[in-house]
Amino acid sequence: MHTVSSVKEMQVLVQKIRAQDKRIALVPTMGFLHPGHLSLMREGRRRGGVLVASIFVNPTQFGAGEDFEAYPRDMERDQKVAHAAGVDVIFAPPAAEMYPSGYQTYVTVERVTQGLCGISRPDHFKGVTTVVCKLFNIVTPHVAIFGEKDFQQLVAIRQMVADLNLPIEIVGMPIYREEDGLAMSSRNKYLTPPERRAALCISTSLKRAKALFDSGEREGKKISREVKNSIEAEPMSRIDYIKICNASDLKDIDQITQRAVLAVAVNIGKARLIDNIILDPSVESAG
Ligand code: AMP
Numbered sequence: 001m002h003t004v005s006s007v008k009e010m011q012v013l014v015q016k017i018r019a020q021d022k023r024i025a026l027v028p029t030m031g032f033l034h035p036g037h038l039s040l041m042r043e044g045r046r047r048g049g050v051l052v053a054s055i056f057v058n059p060t061q062f063g064a065g066e067d068f069e070a071y072p073r074d075m076e077r078d079q080k081v082a083h084a085a086g087v088d089v090i091f092a093p094p095a096a097e098m099y100p101s102g103y104q105t106y107v108t109v110e111r112v113t114q115g116l117c118g119i120s121r122p123d124h125f126k127g128v129t130t131v132v133c134k135l136f137n138i139v140t141p142h143v144a145i146f147g148e149k150d151f152q153q154l155v156a157i158r159q160m161v162a163d164l165n166l167p168i169e170i171v172g173m174p175i176y177r178e179e180d181g182l183a184m185s186s187r188n189k190y191l192t193p194p195e196r197r198a199a200l201c202i203s204t205s206l207k208r209a210k211a212l213f214d215s216g217e218r219e220g221k222k223i224s225r226e227v228k229n230s231i232e233a234e235p236m237s238r239i240d241y242i243k244i245c246n247a248s249d250l251k252d253i254d255q256i257t258q259r260a261v262l263a264v265a266v267n268i269g270k271a272r273l274i275d276n277i278i279l280d281p282s283v284e285s286a287g
Contacts, residue, residue: 023049061127
């Protein structure tokens, strides 16, 4: 495995790979790798060809006053972990390589980025779709793998790929959780032990919502209220949003008659945590 930090070098490398008729899979990340990232890499590995993982803490997706500087970084450890996961190439450019002075072009996906996280983080998705589009142009993957943990991001990227006719298959992978249910995230590092315990209210509330849904409840408001009460019972939590939307286009819904996503964002201590669960009336509940 080797690490490439220059755009030019990456472009020369992918030209060579493509000349050998090999497929390229890309897993974009901001590093500080955890088992959630590794599940994406395993899927990339399973699909064969050359597996590229990008590690880039993208400044344009952080708003003023957000945690860009504080975001956890550990390149040395990431290189070992990625190598063990079967990554062939790490693309880890410095910010000036991706955004040289004079940079002024952005990719904006409109409607699906406006609700949910788009309300409290108005420029976030513009930064995400811009950097992902740039990564797609540089790495030219056949397939790119993303987590459903960032559900709105995945919907926005699918929309961008469709709208801009990018010849890339987008694969979404299920949320990888800690044993007790907390969705894995690099930002979990911000949590003190009491906050870590408090954060469990998020996944617990989603499990309750799922149980309610599985028992036949289809009214979004009732399910959201259950989630709200359950999270608010934890004094350290500050809810940003609780929302039930159509899972494919993120349009608001009242009655759950089609595959829906229940998405939440909750602040605990310094961490803003997001999580979600799929509520799909066409799937029989296991219980
Ligand atoms: P990040 O480094 O947080 O930007 O995440 C990089 C990719 O990993 C994104 O596609 C995320 O959705 C995905 N990801 C992050 N956490 C998880 C998780 N717990 N389970 C599955 N995918 C995840």
